[in-house]
Amino acid sequence: MTVTPVNxxxxxxxxxxxxxxxxxxxxxxxxxxxARLAAEPxxxxxxxxxxxxxxxxKAAPPLMPPRNFTxxxxxxxxxxxxxxxxxxxxxxxxxxxxxxxxMLIAVGGVLFSTANNAPSAASIAMQxxxxxxxxxxxxxxxTVAAIASTSTALASPTDALKDxxxxxxxxxxxxxxxxxTSSASDFAAQNGAADQQTAPSASAGVIAAPSTxxxxxxxxxSAAPAPAIAAPTRPPQALESSGGAASSAAKIAPTEPPxxxxxxxxxxQRTATIAQTATQTVTRTTVPTSIxxxxxxxxxxANQVAQPSNEQIANFTPQIFLIAGIALLVFSLMLLGLxxxxxxx
Amino acid sequence: MDELALIRDAQSGKVESxxxxxxxxxxxxxxxxxxxxxxxxxxxxxTQEAFIAAYGHLASxxxxxxxxxxxxxxxxxxxxxxxxxxxxxxxxxxxxxxxxAIQFVSTSDSPxxxxxxxxxxxxxxDCLDGLPDDQRLVAILCDxxxxxxxxxxxxxxxSLGTVKSRISRARQRLRDCLQGAGELLPESYRLQSSDRx
Numbered sequence: 001m002t003v004t005p006v007n008x009x010x011x012x013x014x015x016x017x018x019x020x021x022x023x024x025x026x027x028x029x030x031x032x033x034x035a036r037l038a039a040e041p042x043x044x045x046x047x048x049x050x051x052x053x054x055x056x057x058k059a060a061p062p063l064m065p066p067r068n069f070t071x072x073x074x075x076x077x078x079x080x081x082x083x084x085x086x087x088x089x090x091x092x093x094x095x096x097x098x099x100x101x102x103m104l105i106a107v108g109g110v111l112f113s114t115a116n117n118a119p120s121a122a123s124i125a126m127q128x129x130x131x132x133x134x135x136x137x138x139x140x141x142x143t144v145a146a147i148a149s150t151s152t153a154l155a156s157p158t159d160a161l162k163d164x165x166x167x168x169x170x171x172x173x174x175x176x177x178x179x180x181t182s183s184a185s186d187f188a189a190q191n192g193a194a195d196q197q198t199a200p201s202a203s204a205g206v207i208a209a210p211s212t213x214x215x216x217x218x219x220x221x222s223a224a225p226a227p228a229i230a231a232p233t234r235p236p237q238a239l240e241s242s243g244g245a246a247s248s249a250a251k252i253a254p255t256e257p258p259x260x261x262x263x264x265x266x267x268x269q270r271t272a273t274i275a276q277t278a279t280q281t282v283t284r285t286t287v288p289t290s291i292x293x294x295x296x297x298x299x300x301x302a303n304q305v306a307q308p309s310n311e312q313i314a315n316f317t318p319q320i321f322l323i324a325g326i327a328l329l330v331f332s333l334m335l336l337g338l339x340x341x342x343x344x345x
Numbered sequence: 346m347d348e349l350a351l352i353r354d355a356q357s358g359k360v361e362s363x364x365x366x367x368x369x370x371x372x373x374x375x376x377x378x379x380x381x382x383x384x385x386x387x388x389x390x391x392t393q394e395a396f397i398a399a400y401g402h403l404a405s406x407x408x409x410x411x412x413x414x415x416x417x418x419x420x421x422x423x424x425x426x427x428x429x430x431x432x433x434x435x436x437x438x439x440x441x442x443x444x445x446a447i448q449f450v451s452t453s454d455s456p457x458x459x460x461x462x463x464x465x466x467x468x469x470x471d472c473l474d475g476l477p478d479d480q481r482l483v484a485i486l487c488d489x490x491x492x493x494x495x496x497x498x499x500x501x502x503x504s505l506g507t508v509k510s511r512i513s514r515a516r517q518r519l520r521d522c523l524q525g526a527g528e529l530l531p532e533s534y535r536l537q538s539s540d541r542x
Contacts, residue, residue, distance in 0.1 A: 011513070018513040022487070024494055049536070053520040056534050057488040060469045061462045064448040065375040066389050069396045070364035076400060077360060 009046050017047045021054055090339035097332030101325045108321025115318055348411060356403050363400050370412055371396070372450070373490065374419045380485040381423040383474045385447055391426050395419035413492075416500045420482060427478065461531040468529050472522035479503075480515035487512050 009017070016033055019025050025033065037044045348369075354362035374395060379388035395418045406414055449462060473481050482501055486492045492500070497508045523536045530536070 011510075014517055015509055015513040018516055019509055022494070022512075024509075049520050050516050052536050053516055053523055054488050056465075056523055056530070056536060057469055057472075057484070057519060058491075059465060059534060060380075060489050061466050062372070062450045063376050063379055063385070064450050065371050065392070066385060066448065068368065069371045069375070069389075069393050070367050071360050071396065071400055073360040073364075076397070077358070 009043055013043060014046065014050075017043070017050055020047070021051055087339045087342045090335045090342070094332045094335035094339060097328050097335065101329035101332055104321050104325030104328060106325075108318045108325055111318035111321060115315055352403070352406065352411060355400070356406070360400075363403070366411070367396050370415055373412065374415060377416060377485060377490060378419055378423050380470065380473055380489055381420070381481060382426060383470055387426055387430075388423075391422045392419060395422040398422065410496065410499065413496050413499050416486070416490075417502070420500060424478065464529060465531055465534055468523070468526045472519050472526070475522055476515055476518055480511050480518065483508055483511045484515035484519065488516075 016025070016029070020030065020033055037047060348366070351362045351365050355366065371392065375388060375392045378391045378395070379385060382388045382391060395415070398421075399415055399418050402418070447463070447466070449459075449466075451462075473485065476484060479501070483497055486497045486500060487494075494505055494508050497512075498505050501508065503511075520536065523530065527535065
Protein backbone atom coordinates (compact mmCIF):
# COMPACT_ATOMS: atom_id res chain seq x y z
CA MET A 1 0.00 0.00 0.00
CA THR A 2 1.45 3.29 -1.09
CA VAL A 3 0.65 6.49 0.71
CA THR A 4 0.44 9.57 -1.47
CA PRO A 5 2.05 12.51 0.27
CA VAL A 6 -0.37 15.35 0.89
CA ASN A 7 1.26 18.56 -0.25
CA UNK A 8 0.02 21.54 1.68
CA UNK A 9 -0.57 24.42 -0.70
CA UNK A 10 1.86 27.28 -0.29
CA UNK A 11 0.93 30.92 0.00
CA UNK A 12 1.73 31.29 -3.68
CA UNK A 13 -0.70 28.47 -4.44
CA UNK A 14 -3.39 30.17 -2.36
CA UNK A 15 -2.82 33.38 -4.22
CA UNK A 16 -3.11 31.56 -7.53
CA UNK A 17 -6.34 29.96 -6.36
CA UNK A 18 -7.70 33.29 -5.19
CA UNK A 19 -6.91 34.99 -8.47
CA UNK A 20 -8.27 32.01 -10.34
CA UNK A 21 -11.57 32.38 -8.49
CA UNK A 22 -11.77 35.97 -9.63
CA UNK A 23 -11.01 34.94 -13.22
CA UNK A 24 -7.99 37.21 -13.24
CA UNK A 25 -5.37 34.73 -14.39
CA UNK A 26 -4.10 34.89 -17.93
CA UNK A 27 -4.70 31.92 -20.18
CA UNK A 28 -1.28 30.32 -19.66
CA UNK A 29 -1.44 30.51 -15.86
CA UNK A 30 -5.00 29.29 -15.88
CA UNK A 31 -4.07 26.27 -18.00
CA UNK A 32 -1.16 25.43 -15.74
CA UNK A 33 -3.29 25.73 -12.60
CA UNK A 34 -6.12 23.66 -14.01
CA ALA A 35 -3.65 20.92 -14.85
CA ARG A 36 -2.41 20.96 -11.28
CA LEU A 37 -5.96 20.95 -9.91
CA ALA A 38 -6.69 17.84 -11.88
CA ALA A 39 -3.58 16.15 -10.54
CA GLU A 40 -3.66 17.43 -6.94
CA PRO A 41 -6.89 16.77 -4.98
CA UNK A 42 -5.65 18.76 -1.98
CA UNK A 43 -5.23 21.83 -4.11
CA UNK A 44 -8.68 21.23 -5.57
CA UNK A 45 -10.15 20.96 -2.07
CA UNK A 46 -8.56 24.23 -1.06
CA UNK A 47 -10.02 25.82 -4.16
CA UNK A 48 -13.48 24.56 -3.23
CA UNK A 49 -13.14 25.85 0.32
CA UNK A 50 -12.12 29.28 -0.95
CA UNK A 51 -14.96 29.30 -3.46
CA UNK A 52 -17.43 28.54 -0.67
CA UNK A 53 -15.93 31.23 1.54
CA UNK A 54 -16.25 33.82 -1.16
CA UNK A 55 -19.85 32.78 -1.77
CA UNK A 56 -20.70 33.22 1.88
CA UNK A 57 -19.04 36.62 2.12
CA LYS A 58 -20.72 37.75 -1.04
CA ALA A 59 -24.00 36.75 0.54
CA ALA A 60 -23.55 39.40 3.18
CA PRO A 61 -26.80 41.34 3.06
CA PRO A 62 -26.51 44.94 1.95
CA LEU A 63 -27.46 47.43 4.58
CA MET A 64 -29.78 50.33 4.15
CA PRO A 65 -28.31 53.67 5.20
CA PRO A 66 -29.96 54.84 8.40
CA ARG A 67 -30.53 58.28 6.89
CA ASN A 68 -29.75 60.40 3.89
CA PHE A 69 -26.34 62.00 3.88
CA THR A 70 -27.21 64.92 1.65
CA UNK A 71 -25.73 68.26 2.53
CA UNK A 72 -27.79 71.24 3.57
CA UNK A 73 -27.46 73.78 0.75
CA UNK A 74 -27.81 76.69 3.16
CA UNK A 75 -25.00 75.40 5.34
CA UNK A 76 -22.63 74.03 2.76
CA UNK A 77 -22.92 76.75 0.17
CA UNK A 78 -19.35 77.20 -0.99
CA UNK A 79 -17.82 80.54 -0.24
CA UNK A 80 -18.10 82.92 -3.12
CA UNK A 81 -14.67 83.52 -4.54
CA UNK A 82 -13.38 87.08 -4.34
CA UNK A 83 -14.61 89.30 -7.13
CA UNK A 84 -11.08 89.84 -8.39
CA UNK A 85 -10.66 86.08 -8.87
CA UNK A 86 -13.78 85.86 -10.97
CA UNK A 87 -13.03 84.74 -14.51
CA UNK A 88 -15.79 86.95 -15.91
CA UNK A 89 -14.27 89.98 -14.17
CA UNK A 90 -10.89 89.14 -15.63
CA UNK A 91 -12.36 88.88 -19.11
CA UNK A 92 -14.23 92.17 -18.84
CA UNK A 93 -11.33 94.11 -17.38
CA UNK A 94 -8.88 92.49 -19.78
CA UNK A 95 -10.98 93.36 -22.82
CA UNK A 96 -11.69 96.92 -21.74
CA UNK A 97 -8.07 97.39 -20.71
CA UNK A 98 -6.82 96.12 -24.05
CA UNK A 99 -9.07 98.54 -25.93
CA UNK A 100 -8.02 101.41 -23.70
CA UNK A 101 -4.37 100.48 -24.13
CA UNK A 102 -4.71 100.47 -27.90
CA MET A 103 -6.33 103.90 -27.77
CA LEU A 104 -3.60 105.23 -25.52
CA ILE A 105 -0.89 103.90 -27.78
CA ALA A 106 -2.62 105.35 -30.84
CA VAL A 107 -3.01 108.79 -29.23
CA GLY A 108 0.57 108.67 -28.02
CA GLY A 109 1.78 107.76 -31.49
CA VAL A 110 -0.12 110.65 -33.06
CA LEU A 111 1.19 113.09 -30.48
CA PHE A 112 4.70 111.74 -30.89
CA SER A 113 4.68 112.20 -34.63
CA THR A 114 3.18 115.69 -34.25
CA ALA A 115 5.81 116.67 -31.72
CA ASN A 116 8.61 115.49 -33.99
CA ASN A 117 7.31 117.59 -36.88
CA ALA A 118 6.86 120.76 -34.77
CA PRO A 119 9.88 122.91 -33.65
CA SER A 120 10.99 122.35 -30.15
CA ALA A 121 10.39 124.80 -27.33
CA ALA A 122 14.08 125.55 -27.00
CA SER A 123 14.38 126.54 -30.61
CA ILE A 124 11.31 128.74 -30.24
CA ALA A 125 12.86 130.44 -27.25
CA MET A 126 16.13 130.97 -29.05
CA GLN A 127 14.31 132.49 -31.95
CA UNK A 128 12.41 134.83 -29.70
CA UNK A 129 15.43 136.24 -27.96
CA UNK A 130 17.29 137.54 -30.97
CA UNK A 131 14.13 139.14 -32.17
CA UNK A 132 14.13 141.30 -29.06
CA UNK A 133 17.74 142.10 -29.48
CA UNK A 134 17.23 143.00 -33.09
CA UNK A 135 14.46 145.29 -32.07
CA UNK A 136 16.83 146.84 -29.63
CA UNK A 137 19.37 147.31 -32.38
CA UNK A 138 16.83 149.06 -34.43
CA UNK A 139 15.88 151.28 -31.54
CA UNK A 140 19.27 152.50 -30.55
CA UNK A 141 22.77 151.28 -31.22
CA UNK A 142 23.97 153.24 -28.27
CA THR A 143 21.55 151.51 -26.00
CA VAL A 144 22.77 148.14 -27.21
CA ALA A 145 26.33 149.19 -26.67
CA ALA A 146 25.49 150.28 -23.16
CA ILE A 147 23.78 147.00 -22.47
CA ALA A 148 26.72 145.10 -23.85
CA SER A 149 29.17 146.99 -21.69
CA THR A 150 26.92 146.53 -18.73
CA SER A 151 26.60 142.86 -19.47
CA THR A 152 30.33 142.63 -19.68
CA ALA A 153 30.65 144.22 -16.34
CA LEU A 154 27.93 142.01 -14.96
CA ALA A 155 29.41 138.93 -16.44
CA SER A 156 32.84 139.58 -15.10
CA PRO A 157 32.30 141.10 -11.71
CA THR A 158 35.28 139.26 -10.38
CA ASP A 159 37.61 141.49 -12.30
CA ALA A 160 35.73 144.51 -11.12
CA LEU A 161 35.96 143.40 -7.57
CA LYS A 162 39.63 142.70 -7.92
CA ASP A 163 40.49 146.13 -9.15
CA UNK A 164 38.13 148.70 -7.78
CA UNK A 165 39.91 151.66 -9.36
CA UNK A 166 39.71 150.19 -12.80
CA UNK A 167 36.10 149.37 -12.33
CA UNK A 168 35.41 152.87 -11.15
CA UNK A 169 37.08 154.25 -14.23
CA UNK A 170 35.07 151.90 -16.39
CA UNK A 171 31.94 152.89 -14.60
CA UNK A 172 32.52 156.54 -15.32
CA UNK A 173 33.00 155.74 -18.95
CA UNK A 174 30.00 153.44 -19.03
CA UNK A 175 27.84 155.97 -17.27
CA UNK A 176 28.93 158.58 -19.73
CA UNK A 177 28.20 156.26 -22.60
CA UNK A 178 24.89 155.09 -21.45
CA UNK A 179 23.42 158.25 -20.20
CA UNK A 180 25.48 161.36 -21.01
CA THR A 181 22.71 163.71 -20.09
CA SER A 182 21.62 162.08 -16.96
CA SER A 183 22.79 162.69 -13.47
CA ALA A 184 24.29 159.27 -13.16
CA SER A 185 27.85 160.49 -13.58
CA ASP A 186 27.17 163.31 -11.23
CA PHE A 187 25.76 160.91 -8.81
CA ALA A 188 28.80 158.71 -9.20
CA ALA A 189 31.07 161.68 -8.70
CA GLN A 190 29.16 162.84 -5.70
CA ASN A 191 29.24 159.45 -4.15
CA GLY A 192 32.72 158.59 -5.30
CA ALA A 193 34.27 158.62 -1.89
CA ALA A 194 31.65 156.44 -0.45
CA ASP A 195 31.73 154.15 -3.47
CA GLN A 196 35.43 153.62 -3.17
CA GLN A 197 35.10 152.47 0.39
CA THR A 198 33.01 149.45 -0.36
CA ALA A 199 33.13 147.20 -3.32
CA PRO A 200 29.38 146.80 -3.77
CA SER A 201 28.95 150.55 -3.86
CA ALA A 202 31.72 150.87 -6.38
CA SER A 203 30.28 148.17 -8.52
CA ALA A 204 26.99 149.97 -8.36
CA GLY A 205 28.60 152.62 -10.44
CA VAL A 206 29.76 149.98 -12.86
CA ILE A 207 26.30 148.72 -13.51
CA ALA A 208 24.69 152.09 -13.67
CA ALA A 209 23.45 151.30 -17.10
CA PRO A 210 21.37 148.24 -16.33
CA SER A 211 20.23 149.85 -13.17
CA THR A 212 18.45 152.40 -15.26
CA UNK A 213 15.72 149.91 -15.62
CA UNK A 214 12.81 151.17 -13.59
CA UNK A 215 12.59 149.67 -10.17
CA UNK A 216 9.11 148.46 -10.79
CA UNK A 217 10.34 146.42 -13.68
CA UNK A 218 13.61 145.22 -12.24
CA UNK A 219 12.68 144.59 -8.67
CA UNK A 220 11.11 141.17 -9.13
CA UNK A 221 14.02 140.03 -11.25
CA SER A 222 16.77 142.04 -9.68
CA ALA A 223 18.79 139.07 -8.55
CA ALA A 224 18.22 136.47 -11.16
CA PRO A 225 17.80 138.17 -14.47
CA ALA A 226 21.28 139.60 -14.78
CA PRO A 227 22.80 136.38 -16.05
CA ALA A 228 19.58 135.61 -17.77
CA ILE A 229 19.87 138.74 -19.82
CA ALA A 230 23.49 138.16 -20.56
CA ALA A 231 23.05 134.57 -21.52
CA PRO A 232 20.85 134.79 -24.57
CA THR A 233 22.00 138.13 -25.92
CA ARG A 234 25.72 138.13 -25.61
CA PRO A 235 28.25 135.78 -27.18
CA PRO A 236 31.03 134.31 -25.10
CA GLN A 237 33.56 136.40 -26.95
CA ALA A 238 32.08 139.51 -25.39
CA LEU A 239 33.19 138.31 -22.01
CA GLU A 240 36.79 138.45 -23.06
CA SER A 241 36.78 142.05 -24.24
CA SER A 242 35.62 144.21 -21.44
CA GLY A 243 36.78 147.41 -23.11
CA GLY A 244 35.07 147.13 -26.48
CA ALA A 245 31.54 147.67 -25.45
CA ALA A 246 30.33 148.91 -28.76
CA SER A 247 32.07 146.21 -30.71
CA SER A 248 30.80 143.59 -28.32
CA ALA A 249 27.34 144.90 -28.71
CA ALA A 250 27.75 144.68 -32.43
CA LYS A 251 28.80 141.07 -31.98
CA ILE A 252 25.55 140.10 -30.33
CA ALA A 253 24.73 136.90 -32.03
CA PRO A 254 21.00 136.57 -32.53
CA THR A 255 21.22 132.83 -32.90
CA GLU A 256 23.66 132.16 -30.11
CA PRO A 257 22.25 129.41 -27.94
CA PRO A 258 21.80 130.21 -24.29
CA UNK A 259 24.07 127.41 -23.31
CA UNK A 260 26.99 129.10 -25.00
CA UNK A 261 27.54 131.22 -21.93
CA UNK A 262 28.13 129.33 -18.78
CA UNK A 263 28.90 131.59 -15.94
CA UNK A 264 30.51 130.30 -12.82
CA UNK A 265 28.15 130.12 -9.93
CA UNK A 266 30.25 132.45 -7.88
CA UNK A 267 30.19 135.00 -10.63
CA UNK A 268 26.46 134.77 -11.00
CA GLN A 269 25.97 135.29 -7.30
CA ARG A 270 28.19 138.32 -7.25
CA THR A 271 26.48 139.67 -10.31
CA ALA A 272 23.15 139.29 -8.64
CA THR A 273 24.46 141.22 -5.64
CA ILE A 274 25.77 143.91 -7.88
CA ALA A 275 22.48 144.14 -9.69
CA GLN A 276 20.64 144.48 -6.43
CA THR A 277 22.96 147.22 -5.26
CA ALA A 278 22.63 148.98 -8.54
CA THR A 279 18.90 148.88 -8.28
CA GLN A 280 19.10 150.58 -4.93
CA THR A 281 21.49 153.16 -6.30
CA VAL A 282 19.57 154.02 -9.40
CA THR A 283 16.57 155.07 -7.46
CA ARG A 284 18.07 158.52 -7.63
CA THR A 285 19.05 158.42 -11.30
CA THR A 286 17.15 159.34 -14.37
CA VAL A 287 15.95 156.36 -16.29
CA PRO A 288 16.47 156.49 -20.03
CA THR A 289 13.30 155.47 -21.72
CA SER A 290 15.05 153.58 -24.44
CA ILE A 291 16.99 151.35 -22.07
CA UNK A 292 13.90 150.66 -20.07
CA UNK A 293 12.15 149.67 -23.21
CA UNK A 294 15.03 147.45 -24.19
CA UNK A 295 15.11 145.80 -20.81
CA UNK A 296 11.41 145.19 -20.79
CA UNK A 297 11.75 143.74 -24.24
CA UNK A 298 14.63 141.51 -23.28
CA UNK A 299 13.29 140.27 -19.97
CA UNK A 300 10.33 138.38 -21.36
CA UNK A 301 12.67 136.59 -23.70
CA ALA A 302 14.82 135.68 -20.78
CA ASN A 303 11.79 134.45 -18.92
CA GLN A 304 10.93 132.29 -21.87
CA VAL A 305 14.34 130.73 -21.78
CA ALA A 306 14.30 130.35 -18.04
CA GLN A 307 10.96 128.53 -18.03
CA PRO A 308 11.16 125.87 -20.69
CA SER A 309 10.08 123.18 -18.31
CA ASN A 310 6.41 123.38 -19.21
CA GLU A 311 7.23 122.97 -22.85
CA GLN A 312 9.53 120.11 -22.10
CA ILE A 313 6.89 118.47 -19.99
CA ALA A 314 4.48 118.89 -22.86
CA ASN A 315 7.01 117.20 -25.11
CA PHE A 316 6.97 114.18 -22.79
CA THR A 317 3.20 113.75 -23.08
CA PRO A 318 3.35 111.37 -26.08
CA GLN A 319 5.91 109.25 -24.32
CA ILE A 320 3.75 109.13 -21.22
CA PHE A 321 0.82 108.02 -23.36
CA LEU A 322 2.91 105.34 -25.01
CA ILE A 323 4.38 104.00 -21.80
CA ALA A 324 1.00 103.96 -20.04
CA GLY A 325 -0.59 102.29 -23.03
CA ILE A 326 2.03 99.57 -23.23
CA ALA A 327 1.83 98.92 -19.49
CA LEU A 328 -1.96 98.72 -19.63
CA LEU A 329 -1.77 96.44 -22.65
CA VAL A 330 0.59 94.04 -20.88
CA PHE A 331 -1.61 94.01 -17.77
CA SER A 332 -4.78 93.44 -19.79
CA LEU A 333 -3.25 90.64 -21.82
CA MET A 334 -2.06 88.99 -18.62
CA LEU A 335 -5.60 89.12 -17.23
CA LEU A 336 -7.01 87.63 -20.41
CA GLY A 337 -4.42 84.87 -20.38
CA LEU A 338 -5.12 84.11 -16.74
CA UNK A 339 -8.85 83.92 -17.34
CA UNK A 340 -8.22 81.61 -20.29
CA UNK A 341 -6.07 79.34 -18.16
CA UNK A 342 -8.71 79.26 -15.43
CA UNK A 343 -11.39 78.34 -17.93
CA UNK A 344 -9.20 75.54 -19.26
CA UNK A 345 -8.57 74.02 -15.84
CA MET B 346 -28.19 64.31 -16.11
CA ASP B 347 -25.05 62.25 -16.39
CA GLU B 348 -22.50 61.85 -13.65
CA LEU B 349 -19.88 64.07 -15.25
CA ALA B 350 -22.31 66.97 -15.59
CA LEU B 351 -23.37 66.55 -11.98
CA ILE B 352 -19.75 66.59 -10.88
CA ARG B 353 -19.05 69.77 -12.88
CA ASP B 354 -22.11 71.47 -11.43
CA ALA B 355 -21.09 70.41 -7.95
CA GLN B 356 -17.59 71.71 -8.56
CA SER B 357 -19.07 75.05 -9.54
CA GLY B 358 -20.84 75.19 -6.19
CA LYS B 359 -24.23 73.60 -6.77
CA VAL B 360 -24.89 71.63 -3.61
CA GLU B 361 -28.05 70.20 -5.13
CA SER B 362 -26.04 68.47 -7.84
CA UNK B 363 -23.67 67.07 -5.26
CA UNK B 364 -26.64 65.81 -3.26
CA UNK B 365 -27.78 63.88 -6.32
CA UNK B 366 -24.39 62.17 -6.31
CA UNK B 367 -24.75 61.54 -2.59
CA UNK B 368 -28.09 59.83 -3.07
CA UNK B 369 -26.56 57.70 -5.81
CA UNK B 370 -23.57 56.46 -3.81
CA UNK B 371 -24.59 56.77 -0.18
CA UNK B 372 -25.60 53.11 0.07
CA UNK B 373 -22.24 51.85 -1.19
CA UNK B 374 -20.36 54.35 0.94
CA UNK B 375 -22.30 53.50 4.08
CA UNK B 376 -21.94 49.74 3.51
CA UNK B 377 -18.19 50.09 3.11
CA UNK B 378 -18.03 52.20 6.25
CA UNK B 379 -20.12 49.75 8.19
CA UNK B 380 -18.07 46.75 7.07
CA UNK B 381 -14.86 48.54 7.92
CA UNK B 382 -15.99 49.82 11.32
CA UNK B 383 -18.64 47.32 12.35
CA UNK B 384 -20.86 49.86 14.10
CA UNK B 385 -23.86 51.34 12.37
CA UNK B 386 -23.87 54.70 14.17
CA UNK B 387 -20.17 55.30 13.83
CA UNK B 388 -20.35 54.15 10.24
CA UNK B 389 -23.12 56.70 9.62
CA UNK B 390 -21.02 59.45 11.13
CA UNK B 391 -18.01 58.40 9.07
CA THR B 392 -20.16 58.37 5.96
CA GLN B 393 -21.39 61.89 6.65
CA GLU B 394 -17.86 63.09 7.28
CA ALA B 395 -16.74 61.44 4.06
CA PHE B 396 -19.37 63.24 2.00
CA ILE B 397 -18.54 66.55 3.61
CA ALA B 398 -14.85 65.98 2.91
CA ALA B 399 -15.64 64.93 -0.65
CA TYR B 400 -17.60 68.11 -1.21
CA GLY B 401 -14.80 70.19 0.27
CA HIS B 402 -12.20 68.53 -1.95
CA LEU B 403 -14.34 68.25 -5.03
CA ALA B 404 -12.14 70.72 -6.86
CA SER B 405 -9.24 68.24 -6.59
CA UNK B 406 -11.19 65.60 -8.52
CA UNK B 407 -9.59 65.55 -11.97
CA UNK B 408 -11.82 63.01 -13.62
CA UNK B 409 -11.72 59.25 -13.65
CA UNK B 410 -13.74 56.90 -11.50
CA UNK B 411 -15.76 59.11 -9.19
CA UNK B 412 -17.04 56.18 -7.15
CA UNK B 413 -13.52 54.93 -6.54
CA UNK B 414 -12.48 58.46 -5.54
CA UNK B 415 -15.41 58.59 -3.13
CA UNK B 416 -14.55 55.18 -1.69
CA UNK B 417 -10.99 56.29 -1.04
CA UNK B 418 -12.29 59.26 0.93
CA UNK B 419 -14.64 57.17 3.03
CA UNK B 420 -11.85 54.64 3.61
CA UNK B 421 -9.65 57.39 4.99
CA UNK B 422 -12.51 58.64 7.15
CA UNK B 423 -13.04 55.14 8.52
CA UNK B 424 -9.34 54.64 9.21
CA UNK B 425 -9.32 57.94 11.08
CA UNK B 426 -12.27 56.74 13.12
CA UNK B 427 -10.63 53.38 13.81
CA UNK B 428 -7.42 55.08 14.98
CA UNK B 429 -9.49 57.35 17.19
CA UNK B 430 -11.24 54.37 18.73
CA UNK B 431 -7.92 52.66 19.36
CA UNK B 432 -6.56 55.73 21.15
CA UNK B 433 -9.73 56.29 23.19
CA UNK B 434 -11.65 53.05 23.58
CA UNK B 435 -15.27 53.78 24.37
CA UNK B 436 -18.18 51.58 25.24
CA UNK B 437 -21.11 52.13 22.96
CA UNK B 438 -24.45 52.61 24.65
CA UNK B 439 -26.05 50.73 21.82
CA UNK B 440 -26.32 46.98 22.16
CA UNK B 441 -24.12 45.47 19.47
CA UNK B 442 -26.59 42.66 19.22
CA UNK B 443 -29.45 45.04 18.71
CA UNK B 444 -30.68 44.07 15.30
CA UNK B 445 -33.02 47.05 15.22
CA ALA B 446 -30.04 49.32 14.58
CA ILE B 447 -29.40 47.56 11.27
CA GLN B 448 -31.79 47.75 8.38
CA PHE B 449 -31.29 45.60 5.34
CA VAL B 450 -32.12 46.70 1.90
CA SER B 451 -34.55 43.82 1.38
CA THR B 452 -37.63 44.37 3.53
CA SER B 453 -39.89 41.74 2.06
CA ASP B 454 -38.25 38.88 3.88
CA SER B 455 -40.23 36.59 6.11
CA PRO B 456 -39.37 36.67 9.83
CA UNK B 457 -37.49 33.44 9.52
CA UNK B 458 -35.45 34.72 6.60
CA UNK B 459 -34.78 37.92 8.46
CA UNK B 460 -33.41 35.97 11.42
CA UNK B 461 -31.16 33.98 9.13
CA UNK B 462 -30.02 37.18 7.42
CA UNK B 463 -29.19 38.75 10.76
CA UNK B 464 -27.24 35.68 11.81
CA UNK B 465 -25.31 35.60 8.57
CA UNK B 466 -24.57 39.29 8.75
CA UNK B 467 -23.32 39.01 12.33
CA UNK B 468 -20.97 36.13 11.58
CA UNK B 469 -19.57 37.72 8.45
CA UNK B 470 -19.04 41.00 10.23
CA ASP B 471 -17.31 39.28 13.13
CA CYS B 472 -15.01 37.51 10.71
CA LEU B 473 -14.26 40.76 8.90
CA ASP B 474 -13.58 42.50 12.19
CA GLY B 475 -10.98 39.84 12.93
CA LEU B 476 -8.95 40.76 9.85
CA PRO B 477 -6.12 43.23 9.84
CA ASP B 478 -7.20 46.61 8.51
CA ASP B 479 -5.42 46.29 5.18
CA GLN B 480 -6.83 42.81 4.51
CA ARG B 481 -10.28 43.79 5.66
CA LEU B 482 -10.43 46.65 3.21
CA VAL B 483 -9.50 44.60 0.17
CA ALA B 484 -11.76 41.74 1.24
CA ILE B 485 -14.74 44.07 1.55
CA LEU B 486 -14.00 45.83 -1.70
CA CYS B 487 -13.52 42.58 -3.59
CA ASP B 488 -15.99 40.12 -2.08
CA UNK B 489 -18.67 42.40 -0.62
CA UNK B 490 -18.62 45.40 -2.94
CA UNK B 491 -17.53 43.54 -6.07
CA UNK B 492 -14.69 45.79 -7.27
CA UNK B 493 -12.02 44.41 -9.57
CA UNK B 494 -8.35 44.36 -8.72
CA UNK B 495 -7.50 47.53 -10.55
CA UNK B 496 -10.19 49.55 -8.76
CA UNK B 497 -9.13 48.10 -5.43
CA UNK B 498 -5.56 49.08 -6.11
CA UNK B 499 -6.74 52.59 -6.91
CA UNK B 500 -8.85 52.90 -3.79
CA UNK B 501 -6.32 51.31 -1.44
CA UNK B 502 -3.42 53.03 -3.22
CA UNK B 503 -1.37 49.87 -3.40
CA SER B 504 0.04 47.86 -6.25
CA LEU B 505 -1.87 45.15 -8.07
CA GLY B 506 0.38 42.44 -6.63
CA THR B 507 -0.25 43.68 -3.12
CA VAL B 508 -3.98 43.56 -3.75
CA LYS B 509 -3.78 39.96 -4.88
CA SER B 510 -1.71 38.79 -1.97
CA ARG B 511 -3.85 40.66 0.57
CA ILE B 512 -7.05 39.19 -0.85
CA SER B 513 -5.56 35.72 -0.75
CA ARG B 514 -4.53 36.01 2.88
CA ALA B 515 -7.84 37.62 3.83
CA ARG B 516 -9.77 34.75 2.23
CA GLN B 517 -7.74 32.16 4.10
CA ARG B 518 -8.52 33.89 7.38
CA LEU B 519 -12.17 34.25 6.50
CA ARG B 520 -12.34 30.57 5.57
CA ASP B 521 -10.91 29.61 8.94
CA CYS B 522 -13.27 32.03 10.70
CA LEU B 523 -16.37 30.78 8.91
CA GLN B 524 -15.43 27.17 9.57
CA GLY B 525 -15.15 28.04 13.21
CA ALA B 526 -18.55 29.73 13.25
CA GLY B 527 -20.23 26.43 12.52
CA GLU B 528 -23.70 26.45 14.06
CA LEU B 529 -23.88 30.21 14.17
CA LEU B 530 -24.34 30.33 10.44
CA PRO B 531 -27.58 29.34 8.78
CA GLU B 532 -27.47 25.82 7.59
CA SER B 533 -27.33 26.73 3.96
CA TYR B 534 -24.25 28.89 4.58
CA ARG B 535 -22.27 26.57 6.76
CA LEU B 536 -18.78 25.86 5.66
CA GLN B 537 -17.99 22.32 6.60
CA SER B 538 -14.47 21.28 7.42
CA SER B 539 -15.02 18.50 4.97
CA ASP B 540 -14.70 21.10 2.26
CA ARG B 541 -10.99 21.01 3.04
CA UNK B 542 -9.86 17.56 2.26
